[in-house]
Amino acid sequence: MTSQNTLSHVNQHGEANMVDVTDKNVTQRVAYAEGRVYMSAQTLALINNKQHAKGDVFAVARIAGIQGAKKCSDLIPLCHPLMLTKVQIDFTTLDDNSGIGITAMCKLAGQTGVEMEALTAVSVAALTLFDMCKAVDPGMVIGGIKVLEKQGGKSGHWQRKEEQNT
Amino acid sequence: MTSQNTLSHVNQHGEANMVDVTDKNVTQRVAYAEGRVYMSAQTLALINNKQHAKGDVFAVARIAGIQGAKKCSDLIPLCHPLMLTKVQIDFTTLDDNSGIGITAMCKLAGQTGVEMEALTAVSVAALTLFDMCKAVDPGMVIGGIKVLEKQGGKSGHWQRKEEQNT
Amino acid sequence: MTSQNTLSHVNQHGEANMVDVTDKNVTQRVAYAEGRVYMSAQTLALINNKQHAKGDVFAVARIAGIQGAKKCSDLIPLCHPLMLTKVQIDFTTLDDNSGIGITAMCKLAGQTGVEMEALTAVSVAALTLFDMCKAVDPGMVIGGIKVLEKQGGKSGHWQRKEEQNT
Amino acid sequence: MTSQNTLSHVNQHGEANMVDVTDKNVTQRVAYAEGRVYMSAQTLALINNKQHAKGDVFAVARIAGIQGAKKCSDLIPLCHPLMLTKVQIDFTTLDDNSGIGITAMCKLAGQTGVEMEALTAVSVAALTLFDMCKAVDPGMVIGGIKVLEKQGGKSGHWQRKEEQNT
Amino acid sequence: MTSQNTLSHVNQHGEANMVDVTDKNVTQRVAYAEGRVYMSAQTLALINNKQHAKGDVFAVARIAGIQGAKKCSDLIPLCHPLMLTKVQIDFTTLDDNSGIGITAMCKLAGQTGVEMEALTAVSVAALTLFDMCKAVDPGMVIGGIKVLEKQGGKSGHWQRKEEQNT
Amino acid sequence: MTSQNTLSHVNQHGEANMVDVTDKNVTQRVAYAEGRVYMSAQTLALINNKQHAKGDVFAVARIAGIQGAKKCSDLIPLCHPLMLTKVQIDFTTLDDNSGIGITAMCKLAGQTGVEMEALTAVSVAALTLFDMCKAVDPGMVIGGIKVLEKQGGKSGHWQRKEEQNT
Numbered sequence: 004m005t006s007q008n009t010l011s012h013v014n015q016h017g018e019a020n021m022v023d024v025t026d027k028n029v030t031q032r033v034a035y036a037e038g039r040v041y042m043s044a045q046t047l048a049l050i051n052n053k054q055h056a057k058g059d060v061f062a063v064a065r066i067a068g069i070q071g072a073k074k075c076s077d078l079i080p081l082c083h084p085l086m087l088t089k090v091q092i093d094f095t096t097l098d099d100n101s102g103i104g105i106t107a108m109c110k111l112a113g114q115t116g117v118e119m120e121a122l123t124a125v126s127v128a129a130l131t132l133f134d135m136c137k138a139v140d141p142g143m144v145i146g147g148i149k150v151l152e153k154q155g156g157k158s159g160h161w162q163r164k165e166e167q168n169t
Numbered sequence: 170m171t172s173q174n175t176l177s178h179v180n181q182h183g184e185a186n187m188v189d190v191t192d193k194n195v196t197q198r199v200a201y202a203e204g205r206v207y208m209s210a211q212t213l214a215l216i217n218n219k220q221h222a223k224g225d226v227f228a229v230a231r232i233a234g235i236q237g238a239k240k241c242s243d244l245i246p247l248c249h250p251l252m253l254t255k256v257q258i259d260f261t262t263l264d265d266n267s268g269i270g271i272t273a274m275c276k277l278a279g280q281t282g283v284e285m286e287a288l289t290a291v292s293v294a295a296l297t298l299f300d301m302c303k304a305v306d307p308g309m310v311i312g313g314i315k316v317l318e319k320q321g322g323k324s325g326h327w328q329r330k331e332e333q334n335t
Numbered sequence: 336m337t338s339q340n341t342l343s344h345v346n347q348h349g350e351a352n353m354v355d356v357t358d359k360n361v362t363q364r365v366a367y368a369e370g371r372v373y374m375s376a377q378t379l380a381l382i383n384n385k386q387h388a389k390g391d392v393f394a395v396a397r398i399a400g401i402q403g404a405k406k407c408s409d410l411i412p413l414c415h416p417l418m419l420t421k422v423q424i425d426f427t428t429l430d431d432n433s434g435i436g437i438t439a440m441c442k443l444a445g446q447t448g449v450e451m452e453a454l455t456a457v458s459v460a461a462l463t464l465f466d467m468c469k470a471v472d473p474g475m476v477i478g479g480i481k482v483l484e485k486q487g488g489k490s491g492h493w494q495r496k497e498e499q500n501t
Numbered sequence: 502m503t504s505q506n507t508l509s510h511v512n513q514h515g516e517a518n519m520v521d522v523t524d525k526n527v528t529q530r531v532a533y534a535e536g537r538v539y540m541s542a543q544t545l546a547l548i549n550n551k552q553h554a555k556g557d558v559f560a561v562a563r564i565a566g567i568q569g570a571k572k573c574s575d576l577i578p579l580c581h582p583l584m585l586t587k588v589q590i591d592f593t594t595l596d597d598n599s600g601i602g603i604t605a606m607c608k609l610a611g612q613t614g615v616e617m618e619a620l621t622a623v624s625v626a627a628l629t630l631f632d633m634c635k636a637v638d639p640g641m642v643i644g645g646i647k648v649l650e651k652q653g654g655k656s657g658h659w660q661r662k663e664e665q666n667t
Numbered sequence: 668m669t670s671q672n673t674l675s676h677v678n679q680h681g682e683a684n685m686v687d688v689t690d691k692n693v694t695q696r697v698a699y700a701e702g703r704v705y706m707s708a709q710t711l712a713l714i715n716n717k718q719h720a721k722g723d724v725f726a727v728a729r730i731a732g733i734q735g736a737k738k739c740s741d742l743i744p745l746c747h748p749l750m751l752t753k754v755q756i757d758f759t760t761l762d763d764n765s766g767i768g769i770t771a772m773c774k775l776a777g778q779t780g781v782e783m784e785a786l787t788a789v790s791v792a793a794l795t796l797f798d799m800c801k802a803v804d805p806g807m808v809i810g811g812i813k814v815l816e817k818q819g820g821k822s823g824h825w826q827r828k829e830e831q832n833t
Numbered sequence: 834m835t836s837q838n839t840l841s842h843v844n845q846h847g848e849a850n851m852v853d854v855t856d857k858n859v860t861q862r863v864a865y866a867e868g869r870v871y872m873s874a875q876t877l878a879l880i881n882n883k884q885h886a887k888g889d890v891f892a893v894a895r896i897a898g899i900q901g902a903k904k905c906s907d908l909i910p911l912c913h914p915l916m917l918t919k920v921q922i923d924f925t926t927l928d929d930n931s932g933i934g935i936t937a938m939c940k941l942a943g944q945t946g947v948e949m950e951a952l953t954a955v956s957v958a959a960l961t962l963f964d965m966c967k968a969v970d971p972g973m974v975i976g977g978i979k980v981l982e983k984q985g986g987k988s989g990h991w992q993r994k995e996e997q998n999t
Contacts (some may be wrong), residue, residue, distance in 0.1 A: 231683055
């Protein structure tokens, strides 16, 4: 991580700045992120019921999230293109039955971290769940999108502290 | 909106189903969505300070959001391709100084609504803000992504009720 | 259909030619296409078994096919961009148990036909099935990709004759 | 190749699974694939005649195939993004004058094989030939798409056996 | 055209502004643009000689230009997505043998003009010519990219005046 | 650089040829390119004035150029996909007040040079400036797009000679 006093992605003139990673080592990097889609109990029942049959709801969201992770540098202007070696997305029902939890894990052997890829995977999977349920529940809310942990690179291991979980 | 008992995006076999909009009328449609990036006071000060100079932080996030809206049907599998006629993205500092609020408005004259485009615009703008600040504040959280209002089409005017704002 | 003596997609100098559809009427158009993935009985059993559980094999191929249809004009240089209003993809086990049959239906209200979109949907779905099974059965063969029927536009209704089915 | 009893691209829960290649060695990999577009003798004469002039038919299909290979991981959900170092596409008239044969060769120095890229190159080149000839010959059939040979990686050299050529 | 005193693509706060075309009429629109690739006489001879054989140089550049036009709204942030109904690209040897001239024509029936699509087509075709010749002539220069004429829409017919040709 | 007598991107049959870089070493590569947008003094004043406020004109063009560099292999058919580690774009007012100068620098550690990426970055940034100003100045001209310098790889250091600056 850089100094707390400046933004790495803006230069001294306030202009957008793509960080130069040319000289960074190729190391194995992993990042974990999560997010949530809050929905009505009725909607939750509908998609969970489908899941137990052979419904494609989670399958579609999973594929969308994986494809979204691959598109990260096309979506986020200052992200470097990179070659993910693994993307995994999992869904759980939230403990209080308020909706669906989504976690994403991204890996590569490369010169830069993959937390933006993991966050993008979560976001696109969440948007896809929203799309598939919006006709019955337009009031859903997507939230709690954050990095849980990242490993690899010069900055080493970073893990979310409890108090950072809003 | 369809019946509360079935998901329009899954057929009777539980398979992914792209809704057929071939026969729907071309009408003017608008959707508004919002979202938030919660960050430390220090990070908020950094990007707002930049804003008052000529920093590109919000400009980059705005462009990313607009481009993200155009990519909606490429990101979300069952969304129809469509030709947005207007995308607008605005940023505000949240009242309690806990971060940045993002609103997006999408419009088109077409056969299907644009709330997924507005939600995608908000999500990509939020991810871009996260990317630009992550080196100083990796604990940020993206949340509160929801539809505020939509107009046009057979389902007419839908507006978020107060109690739906989580 | 044009005269049998010239190719519409090459001009009199032999150069690639995008057909001008500016003045064509907007009509409802539909196209049906099919294709097959021939595989070993063992592989077929593996994916059909998965299907009866809740395996994502067909779900992934279906989503890939739908997304592929949307990308048609990005893949095939002289295809016009257009806004599909419906894509549907179905899978069946071939009668002789030699593999999987894939059918795609594409629709839009527009100025040009959608048979290339349907063929692209079938092709990408077939490639995705191949990808998911290639570790156990690298000898699979994709074949029988053809248009079954198309409706709409100046050329009207076209249906495949029996003898055209190779 | 993995065991014949499980699909590498689906996990134990039947969910789509992107294979983790993070720890695989970077080795030089090559794959060869082929396919065919069956067409009427008249259509074949038209495009071959063009070829002898300076027609762009094969040039367009070749470029489409090369670009298609590069888009493989965008089309096929569980394919890893990778950086092809060479794509080559060749066309021949089939011995029995029943159509056009297409071969593709893809190479890279990377962590995963490139047979899906070669198959995608063949498929997109075939679809492009179809598109350019469809106005005169809508009954064409694309078939015989298969891997001929692959080299590199842990699974080593794989070559198609005669009896696998359907 | 708007007033000469403000930029339509920046709002009163200096922020990027996508022009709202929701209420504009759908009319037939055409735009013509041109550009040049200046090269050594030797390079020019090489590609023109190829052209007379059956070289793909111009075929590749033409396809790249057509595909580039379709990608305009993906490349230029404030451009609206639209559905081109015709793209045509032509190449000529410049009168003084200083290089290659490129012209592009784009058409659609839509709500906004297509001059950016024509300029993008010319630019991508020029870059592709550059790419194919750069190994023998890295000193080439691309220039003279400009709109020649546009028709359709509220602003009507605009034609380049002589003195505007730099 | 190859011999002056043949084009590396066309084979002996005149067919498009993607250069095989599989065996090339991974080295650090840099390329610099520049270009210009000629415009009226009035337009120049408008965008420079905006710049001094907090106008997004240059911010939008910078982002478009960076994103354009990443899309190079998608735009230019025979370019290899690669993973840029740095893209930088700068704008200056031309000495004679005739318009805006654009420079781009691209870097990577890879098997092939990045001059096409730098040229693409300049071209897309120029097109974006054109788009943002076209309503007030449709007669603008984009020109002077050329490589300034490249380093790395077998061909080593190449620098533009004075007389090559047209």
